[in-house]
Amino acid sequence: MNDIWEALLKAVSLVLTLDTDLLEIVGLSLQLSLTAVGISLLIGLPLAALLALTKFPGRKILIVATNVFMGLPPVVVGLIVYVILSRSGPLGVLGLLFTPTAMVIAQVILVIPIVTAISRQVLEDYHQEYDELLTSLGVSKMRRISALLWDARFALTTAGLAGFGRAASEVGAVMIVGGNIDHLTRVMTTAIALESRKGDLVMALALGIVLITLALGINLAAYLITETAKRRYAA
Amino acid sequence: MSFSTKSIMPLTLENISYLAGHKKLLKNISCQFEAGNRYVILGPNGAGKSLLLRMCHGLIQPSEGQVRWHDTSRKDAAKYQAMVSQRTVMLRRSAYGNIDFALKARNIHKSARPDIIDRVIKRTGLGRVINEPARVLSLGEQQRLAIARAWALSPQVLFLDEPTASLDPPATHAIEELIQEISAEGTTVIMTSHDLGQSKRLATDAIFMFRGHLKEMAPAEQFFTQPTNDLAQAFINGELIWWQRRPDSDQAQATCTTLETEK
Amino acid sequence: MKQIHILKVTLVAWALIMTSTLSLAAADKDTIILASTTSTQNSGLFDHILPKFEEASGTKVNVVAVGTGAALKLARNGDADVLMVHHKKSEEQFVTDGYGVERFDLMHNDFVIIGPESDEANLSQMKSVTDALKAIVLSNKIFVSRGDDSGTHKREIELWQLANIAEDQKNTKWYREAGAGMGATLNVAIGMNAYTLTDRATWVSFKNKQSHKILFEGDPNLFNQYGIILVNPEKFPHIKAQAGQKFIDWMLSKQGQKAIASYKLEGQQLFTPDAISGDLSN
Numbered sequence: 001m002n003d004i005w006e007a008l009l010k011a012v013s014l015v016l017t018l019d020t021d022l023l024e025i026v027g028l029s030l031q032l033s034l035t036a037v038g039i040s041l042l043i044g045l046p047l048a049a050l051l052a053l054t055k056f057p058g059r060k061i062l063i064v065a066t067n068v069f070m071g072l073p074p075v076v077v078g079l080i081v082y083v084i085l086s087r088s089g090p091l092g093v094l095g096l097l098f099t100p101t102a103m104v105i106a107q108v109i110l111v112i113p114i115v116t117a118i119s120r121q122v123l124e125d126y127h128q129e130y131d132e133l134l135t136s137l138g139v140s141k142m143r144r145i146s147a148l149l150w151d152a153r154f155a156l157t158t159a160g161l162a163g164f165g166r167a168a169s170e171v172g173a174v175m176i177v178g179g180n181i182d183h184l185t186r187v188m189t190t191a192i193a194l195e196s197r198k199g200d201l202v203m204a205l206a207l208g209i210v211l212i213t214l215a216l217g218i219n220l221a222a223y224l225i226t227e228t229a230k231r232r233y234a235a
Numbered sequence: 236m237s238f239s240t241k242s243i244m245p246l247t248l249e250n251i252s253y254l255a256g257h258k259k260l261l262k263n264i265s266c267q268f269e270a271g272n273r274y275v276i277l278g279p280n281g282a283g284k285s286l287l288l289r290m291c292h293g294l295i296q297p298s299e300g301q302v303r304w305h306d307t308s309r310k311d312a313a314k315y316q317a318m319v320s321q322r323t324v325m326l327r328r329s330a331y332g333n334i335d336f337a338l339k340a341r342n343i344h345k346s347a348r349p350d351i352i353d354r355v356i357k358r359t360g361l362g363r364v365i366n367e368p369a370r371v372l373s374l375g376e377q378q379r380l381a382i383a384r385a386w387a388l389s390p391q392v393l394f395l396d397e398p399t400a401s402l403d404p405p406a407t408h409a410i411e412e413l414i415q416e417i418s419a420e421g422t423t424v425i426m427t428s429h430d431l432g433q434s435k436r437l438a439t440d441a442i443f444m445f446r447g448h449l450k451e452m453a454p455a456e457q458f459f460t461q462p463t464n465d466l467a468q469a470f471i472n473g474e475l476i477w478w479q480r481r482p483d484s485d486q487a488q489a490t491c492t493t494l495e496t497e498k
Numbered sequence: 499m500k501q502i503h504i505l506k507v508t509l510v511a512w513a514l515i516m517t518s519t520l521s522l523a524a525a526d527k528d529t530i531i532l533a534s535t536t537s538t539q540n541s542g543l544f545d546h547i548l549p550k551f552e553e554a555s556g557t558k559v560n561v562v563a564v565g566t567g568a569a570l571k572l573a574r575n576g577d578a579d580v581l582m583v584h585h586k587k588s589e590e591q592f593v594t595d596g597y598g599v600e601r602f603d604l605m606h607n608d609f610v611i612i613g614p615e616s617d618e619a620n621l622s623q624m625k626s627v628t629d630a631l632k633a634i635v636l637s638n639k640i641f642v643s644r645g646d647d648s649g650t651h652k653r654e655i656e657l658w659q660l661a662n663i664a665e666d667q668k669n670t671k672w673y674r675e676a677g678a679g680m681g682a683t684l685n686v687a688i689g690m691n692a693y694t695l696t697d698r699a700t701w702v703s704f705k706n707k708q709s710h711k712i713l714f715e716g717d718p719n720l721f722n723q724y725g726i727i728l729v730n731p732e733k734f735p736h737i738k739a740q741a742g743q744k745f746i747d748w749m750l751s752k753q754g755q756k757a758i759a760s761y762k763l764e765g766q767q768l769f770t771p772d773a774i775s776g777d778l779s780n
Contacts, residue, residue, distance in 0.1 A: 035519040036511050087576030087734055093513055095736065097577050098531055100519055133324040135294055137340040137388075138313050146334065151327040153505075179531075179562035182545075198540050198680030199706030233327040233368045 007205030011213075013207055029187040032174075033167035034098055036107035037115070040163050043108075044115035045156070049145045051116070062132040063120065070112035074106075078173030081106045085177065098179040103187070111163040118159035126152045150206035154229035161222045165215065188214075211232065243391055244270035244423055246291060251300035253286060261286055262447040263300070273414070275425040275434040275455075277470065278444035284427040285321070285396050289446065291425060292318050292394045309470045314341065317385035318394040323377045325369035330361055330380050333447040337384045353386050359383040359413060375406030382413050393417055395426035399433065410483045411437060425458075431471065435459055443467040529558040530741045532754035533570075535577035535649060536679035539563035540726070541699035541768055547757040551748050557741045565648030565679065573597060573727075579742040581727045584649035584697075589725045598727035599739075602750055605758050605769045608724045609653060611714040612684075612701060613639075613693035621693070621713035628661035630714040635663060638672055641693035644683050645675025649722075654695045657719065684710075697722055699768035724769070726750070750774070 014022045033223060051063055083089050085097040086104070096102045126148050134144050148157070171189035178185035188211045195204035246268040253261035261283050268291075276284045288323055289295050291302060293313050326333050331352060338348045347357045356365055364372055369380060377383035378398060385393055395414065399407040413435060418424050428434050434441060434455075441458035443451040443466070449463040462468045538544060539561060550561050562572065566583040573581045574597050581598065583589060592598045611621060611630055619637035634641050644651035647752040658668070674690070676683040680700045687694035688710050701712065726746055731739040748754045755771035762768070 024774065031515055031519050035516045038516050047352060087736060089575075092576070093736075098560060102336075104519060129324060130326070132294055133326075134340075136292065136316075136318045136320075137337050139340045143340065147326070173733065179560070181560040181562060184560055194539075196685065197679055198542075199681055199684060199704040201706050233370055 002019035003201055004205060007202045010202055011209035015210060017027075018038065022207075022210065024183065025186055025188055025191050026214065028100070028185075029168060029189075030214075032107065032187060033102055033164055034168045035165045036104050037160055038112050039104070039108050040111040040115045041160055044112045044159075044163075045119055045149060046145075047112075048116045048119035048123055048159075049149065051120045053145060054125055055146070063117075066113045066117045066120070070117055072110060072113065073172070074110055074170045074213065075110050075173075075176070077106055077174035078176035081109065081173065081177045084099060098181060098185060100185055101177070102177040103174040103185060106177050107170065109166040109174060110170060111167050115159045115163045118162055119156055122152050122155045122159065123148050126155075133226055138143070154226050154233070157222050157225055164218065168211070168215065241306070242270060243307045244268065245305055246392070247293070247303040249301045249303060251274045251287075251290065251297045251302065253283075253295065253296040255288060257469075259356065259445050261290070261297075263491060264449045265300075266442070266449060266452050268392075268425060268439050270423050271342075271418075271421055273418050273437055273439045274426070274442060275438035275440070276425070276427045276442045276444060277429065277431075277434055277467075278450075279429070279470070281446070282444040283447045284444055287449075288394050288396050288425065288427055292316055294318075309457065315391040316394065317388045317390035317392075319378070319385050319398055321397040321400055324381070325372075325377055325440040327370060328368070329366050330356075330369050330372065331365050331482045333380060334384045338387055339439065341388055355383040358416065359386070360409070366391065369473050375402055375409065376406045378406065378410055382417075386413075386417055390422060392425060395424065396447070397427055397429070399428075399430070431473070443470065522673050528556060528741060529560060530579040530738050530745060531577070532559050532561050532580045532582060532745070533572045534561055534563055534582040534683065535569060535584060537565050537584070537650065537697045537700045538582065540679070540681045541605065541697075541703045542763065543699065543758070543761055543769060546761040547754070550757050551745065553755070554753070555744055555748060557744060559745060561678075565644070565646045566650075567647030573729050575731065576737065579729055579738045580745055581729060583723060584722055584724045585652045586723055587727060588649075588652065589727060593727060597730055597733055601725045601727045601729050602746065603772055604724045604726045604749060605755075605771045605773070606721060607769050608715065608722050609650070609695055609720040610698050610701060610712045611693055611695055612687070612710050613713045614691050615709045615711055617713050619693065624714060625659055627714065627717040627719050630717075631657060631661040631663060634693050635667070635672065640672050640674060641770055642683055642687040642690060642692045642694040643673065643675045644680065644695075645677045646679065648679070650680060650695060650697060653722070657695070660719065677692050692746050702763050702768055723772075 020155060053067075057070065081102065084091050085094070085102050086092055087095075088095070096105070130148065130151075134147070139147065169189065171193055174185070174187060175190050175193065178187070178190065180186050180190040186194075188207060192204050192211070194209045195207060196200075236272055248264055248266050251261055251264045252259060252426065264287065267303045276287060278284050287294070293302070293309055293316075293320055300356050302309060334352045334355065338351060343351065353468055356362055359377055359382060361376065361383060361489070364376060371379065372380060382398070398414070399410050402410065411433065412428070414424060424437075426437070428437075438455040438458075441451075441453060442449060443462070443464060445466050451458065452463055453462070458467070459471060462471060504574055534544075544561050548561070552558055562569075562578065563574065566585050566588065569578070569581060569583050570588055570592055573579050581589075581592070582604065589598070589601050593601050609625070613619070613621060619633045619639045621630045621633055624633055643654055644715075649670075649772070674686070675691070676686045678686065680696055681704065683694060684696060684700070686692075687708060688706060688708050694714070698715075701707075726749055727738050728739060728742045728746055731737040750773040752774060755774055758769050758771040759767060
């Protein structure tokens with residue numbers, strides 16, 4: 001209990017004094033996670049729309065696969081990305097190992113299934129409601145997808161948020177492919193792991209408190225967005 | 236507006252059947268709808284009224300038989316039709332956005348849309364709520380918006396599925412007036428209703444359905460005064476007809492149908 | 499319409515974040531990757547010496563800290579430019595196999611055995627490390643092993659062999675493999691009120707000691723030598739041999755050796771440089 005209290009004070013003082021190391025680490029965490037979520041949305045949303053709106057051979061298998069991949073162990077993803085990006089691996093020539101890009105790649109692999117699975121469910125529900133109207137109006141397939149994505153935009157923030165949560169809280173994969181290099185690939189989670197290894201539990205906890213607070217803030221913002229949407233659009 | 240002078244009417248159904256699983260929900264229906272009329276499809280629940288309407292509009296495909304438009308493929312004909320369904324589906328946009336979306340779907344140019352929207356909004360009396368999100372409007376307003384959305388498309392044929400089913404008398408009255416107005420512009424109206432009074436007020440032609448069969452199709456005046464089908468007669472008299480007779484033993488004739496080839 | 503505007507701004511901002519992140523990737527010419535051990539990182543040595551080198555040379559050193567075994571594996575895959583680890587035999591094998599150019603002694607410290615203050619196995623009374631290990635077995639107290647193929651782990655295995663404790667005698671009743679880095683293993687040992695082998699630097703800098711302390715030290719068998727090796731550019735053409743060699747030269751130079759010697763924590767010098775024989779003071 002003493003440690004937690006001490007950690008809380010430490011966290012507050014880190015934040016209040018705008019500790020430069022902390023700002024750098026938090027900044028990188030946000031930057032990487034937001035990038036990973038952005039890329040995952042770019043890939044996952046069209047994929048989700050495809051799965052929700054069309055029928056093609058292998059569709060069911062893909063749906064099951066996205067659901068299974070939602071639970072992919074990060075360490076395994078990290079290992080696979082390491083093997084691929086290692087100088088001895090197939091993409092070694094790119095020299096991406098131990099860079100922020102490698103971390104984003106690992107996070108994207110972890111986030112895409114989450115974004116896809118949640119979005120598919122949302123889009124499928126919306127489509128079920130809109131289908132007859134859109135057919136009656138003679139809406140083309142492409143316009144159908146864009147209309148659904150637009151109308152479901154608030155509901156889809158949930159998908160982005162879940163993806164962000166996964167990306168920001170993950171440690172196993174980014175540790176392996178990022179290497180936890182100071183000032184380059186050190187993010188909140190790997191910093192917490194490092195501090196706890198150094199036995200500096202107070203510092204580790206303080207960083208953890210900052211991370212949780214960040215996550216809370218982002219979730220609160222998203223909650224407010226969807227609540228406003230519900231009131232305004234009866235979404 | 237991109238009006239075409241070509242008419243897709245009349246609409247002809249040729250020996251239509253519709254199967255859902257092993258159940259035959261529409262049975263060997265043949266009939267013809269002429270331009271400019273107001274058809275009301277009547278019948279008890281489960282008669283297949285909505286199914287028939289949706290099949291005419293192209294939302295479902297017949298298992299047997301054909302739906303034919305005059306000189307036009309079904310696909311092309313779809314561009315000259317609009318539908319208002321029983322439970323209105325409103326996009327999560329403003330009232331204006333809902334109509335705008337429908338016009339965009341029909342490839343009406345952006346510059347032409349505001350005038351069209353303005354006109355239907357005025358005529359449906361929705362000016363006050365034009366910028367409100369569609370889904371927070373009252374049921375009556377939503378139904379009027381659904382009609383405005385369909386009207387904006389200037390359809391040759393307007394399908395309405397129980398357009399006043401969940402509305403109170405004033406709202407119902409407003410909708411009926413709109414239907415009359417749209418019809419007055421030359422649009423063919425094909426609608427379902429289980430409200431006898433409404434049917435009498437609106438129909439130029441009546442169609443009576445029972446358990447997937449088209450039992451009678453006749454000009455309204457004739458239908459409501461001397462229906463040839465005894466089930467229709469019972470229905471008009473307000474009797475609980477579905478208790479009286481099994482459809483298998485029913486021998487009554489509808490005016491333009493080929494009946495009772497049940498398998 | 500205002501909402502659409504906000505959305506557009508958000509999307510543009512997002513796109514900017516993404517492009518800036520992905521451009522972080524560009525591997526700098528004057529950057530090398532140093533694969534090293536958790537013990538050196540956790541002790542804080544790198545935070546002390548690397549800024550001095552970076553200032554002197556303009557070359558940035560990115561440290562990836564894993565166990566010695568994992569570091570060697572990384573280097574064998576060509577994923578590091580310079581290797582700095584502490585298991586001489588493996589290091590020499592690495593060079594013999596053609597993966598390293600040459601191995602240099604860099605610095606040393608020593609291993610110690612830590613345990614609970616109560617010391618029920620009586621380690622503090624033991625004369626040699628082999629006696630100390632035997633005492634742990636006899637007392638039925640728990641010993642936590644790194645179990646991660648690190649330099650410390652390799653040394654620990656050698657010490658058990660020296661003490662004639664066979665593999666099959668190590669059962670989970672008293673022998674627990676953490677499968678983790680040095681710091682994490684210390685956390686485990688402390689949590690279990692157990693003994694463990696650690697390098698002195700990590701222990702001194704470790705902040706969660708609670709009631710644990712050093713119970714055995716000083717045996718010559720506990721000597722802990724660190725070596726430094728340039729990964730062979732003939733094996734991997736992408737290796738930054740020039741910058742890597744510059745780093746090794748500096749570490750072995752008087753300047754570098756002094757920097758190592760000057761790293762002190764709580765008044766103790768944690769590593770003794772040994773690349774240059776004789777006095778460093780001038």
